[in-house]
Amino acid sequence: SRTGTTARLECAAEGHPTPQIAWQKDGGTDFPAARERRMHVMPDDDVFFITDVKVEDMGVYSCTAQNSAGSVLANATLTV
Helix, strand or coil: CCCCCCEEEECCCCCCCCCEEEEEECCECCCHHHHCCCEEECCCCCEEEECCCCHHHCEEEEEEEEECCEEEEEEEEECC
């Protein structure tokens, strides 16, 4: 992504009960896009957006989907 644009991250998970989705960046939950409220989820979709992308948003994002049956993890690399 170019700086100032919107990056799109997809994380789809299905199950019963419906899994909770959590994002981490480089293994931590306190990252710029989360702290500055630039990370948005579409309510009816499995797509997450980071708006106004900055150089410090570059890194590996991990998506964890978890319910009582277990959890799955997927990684996405964002390059700025």
